[in-house]
Amino acid sequence: MGTCTNGVMKQAILLTGGAGYVGSHTVAALLEDPVKSEQYDIVVIDNLVNAYRAPGQKKPEPLRIIEELTGKSVIFYDVNIADGAKLQEVFDKHSVHCVIHFAALKAVGESVEKPLEYYQNNITGTCTLLDTMRKNGVYNLIFSSSCTVYGDPERLPLDESHATGRGLSSPYARTKHYCETICEDLAVSDKKWSIISLRYFNPVGAHASGRIGEDPAGIPNNLMPYIAQVAVGRLPSLSVFGGDYPTPDGSGVRDYIHVADLAAGHARALALLPRPGFTAVNLGTGNGYSVLQMIAAFEKASGRKIPYKIVGRRAGDIAANYADVSLSHKLLGWSAKKTLDDMCADTWRWQSNNPNGFKKSS
Numbered sequence: 065m066g067t068c069t070n071g072v073m074k075q076a077i078l079l080t081g082g083a084g085y086v087g088s089h090t091v092a093a094l095l096e097d098p099v100k101s102e103q104y105d106i107v108v109i110d111n112l113v114n115a116y117r118a119p120g121q122k123k124p125e126p127l128r129i130i131e132e133l134t135g136k137s138v139i140f141y142d143v144n145i146a147d148g149a150k151l152q153e154v155f156d157k158h159s160v161h162c163v164i165h166f167a168a169l170k171a172v173g174e175s176v177e178k179p180l181e182y183y184q185n186n187i188t189g190t191c192t193l194l195d196t197m198r199k200n201g202v203y204n205l206i207f208s209s210s211c212t213v214y215g216d217p218e219r220l221p222l223d224e225s226h227a228t229g230r231g232l233s234s235p236y237a238r239t240k241h242y243c244e245t246i247c248e249d250l251a252v253s254d255k256k257w258s259i260i261s262l263r264y265f266n267p268v269g270a271h272a273s274g275r276i277g278e279d280p281a282g283i284p285n286n287l288m289p290y291i292a293q294v295a296v297g298r299l300p301s302l303s304v305f306g307g308d309y310p311t312p313d314g315s316g317v318r319d320y321i322h323v324a325d326l327a328a329g330h331a332r333a334l335a336l337l338p339r340p341g342f343t344a345v346n347l348g349t350g351n352g353y354s355v356l357q358m359i360a361a362f363e364k365a366s367g368r369k370i371p372y373k374i375v376g377r378r379a380g381d382i383a384a385n386y387a388d389v390s391l392s393h394k395l396l397g398w399s400a401k402k403t404l405d406d407m408c409a410d411t412w413r414w415q416s417n418n419p420n421g422f423k424k425s426s
C-alpha cells in the first residue's frame with residue numbers, strides 16, 4: 065500500500081524490471097535524490113526471471129542492498145507484467161505518477177533461438193502493461209529502448225531521426241522496435257499519453273559502492289561483464305569477434321555509457337513529464353571505443369592481464385555505432401559525466417568484491 069504524507073497518498077514511480085541491472089541503478093539514483101525520494105514512493109515489479117532473491121529474503125538482492133545503502137525503502141512486488149490481474153492489484157494500491165518500463169528479456173542470441181518467448185514477454189507484456197496504465201488513467205511512460213532499433217547505421221553518429229526498424233538483426237531488436245511503434249501509435253490515438261523512449265547505447269559500470277552491478281546468468285553476452293569475469297578468473301579468456309572491421313584497430317566500436325549516467329538520464333526524463341506525444345532520445349556518451357581499447361582500459365583499472373584471441377566476426381554484429389547526443393543535452397539538460405576509466409574501475413570494484421555476483425556462496 066502506498067505511503068501517506070499529511071493524510072494524502074504519495075504518488076508512486078513504478079519501475080517494471082526494477083530488480084535488474086539498469087532498473088536497480090535507477091532505483092538507487094531515485095532514492096539517493098532527497099527530493100524525489102521524499103516526493104514519490106518507489107515501487108518495483110519484477111518476476112525475477114533475470115534477478116536474484118536470496119533464500120528467505122522478501123526482496124531481490126539489488127533492492128535489499130540499495131535499502132541498506134540509502135536507509136530508504138523500496139516497495140517490491142513479484143509480478144509478471146503479462147499478468148493483467150496482478151498488475152491491476154498493484155495499481156489499486158498505488159497512485160502511479162509514471163511507469164519506467166525496464167522489464168524485458170534482453171539476450172540477443174537467445175532471442176534468435178526463442179523468438180516466441182521474446183515476442184510474448186517483451187511485446188505482449190508491454191501491451192498488457194500499457195492497457196493497465198490506460199485503464200487506471202496513468203499516461204506517463206519512460207520506455208527502455210535500445211540503439212539496436214537503428215540496425216546497421218546509414219550514417220554516424222546516430223541521431224534520433226535515423227531510420228529505425230530496417231534490417232534488424234534479431235528478434236530482440238525487433239521487440240524494441242515494435243514496442244516503440246506501439247507507443248507511437250498510442251500517442252497518436254490519445255493526446256493524454258506522454259511517452260519518452262530512451263535509446264540506450266551500451267550500458268556498463270556499476271554502483272560506486274561496489275555492491276550492485278551487472279550479474280548475468282550463465283556466460284555473459286556483453287563485452288564488459290565478460291572481460292570482468294576473465295579478469296577475476298571466472299572465465300579463461302576472451303574471444304574478440306572480428307579483427308577486420310573498417311575501424312582504427314579492426315575491432316568493433318561501440319558507445320559505452322556508465323549505468324549511473326544512464327540512471328541519471330531517467331531521472332531527467334522523469335522531470336520532463338508530462339510531455340505529450342512520443343519522444344525518442346538517445347542516451348550515450350557520443351564517443352566510440354573499440355573492443356581492444358576496452359580491454360586495455362580494463363587491464364589498467366584492474367591491474368590484471370586479459371588473455372584474448374581475435375576470432376571471426378559474429379553474425380549480425382555491426383562495425384561501429386555511437387550516438388549523436390545533442391537531443392539529450394537540449395531536451396533533458398543531461399550529459400554523461402563518467403569516463404571510460406570510471407566505467408572500468410567501477411565494474412572492477414563490483415566484480416572483484418563479488419566474484420560470483422549476488423550469489424555469495426556459489
Ligand SMILES: NC(=O)c1ccc[n+]([C@@H]2O[C@H](COP(=O)([O-])OP(=O)(O)OC[C@H]3O[C@@H](n4cnc5c(N)ncnc54)[C@H](O)[C@@H]3O)[C@@H](O)[C@H]2O)c1
Nearest residue numbers: 081084085086110111112113114115144145167168208210
Ligand atoms: N543492458 C543493456 O545492454 C541494454 C541495452 C539497451 C537496452 N536495454 C533494455 O533496458 C532494459 C533493462 O535492461 P537490463 O540490462 O537491466 O536487463 P536485466 O535483465 O538486468 O533487467 C530486466 C529485469 O526485468 C525483469 N523481467 C523480465 N521480464 C519480466 C516480466 N515479464 N515481468 C516482470 N519482470 C520481468 C527481469 O527479471 C530483470 O530483473 C531492458 O528493457 C533492455 O532491453 C538494455
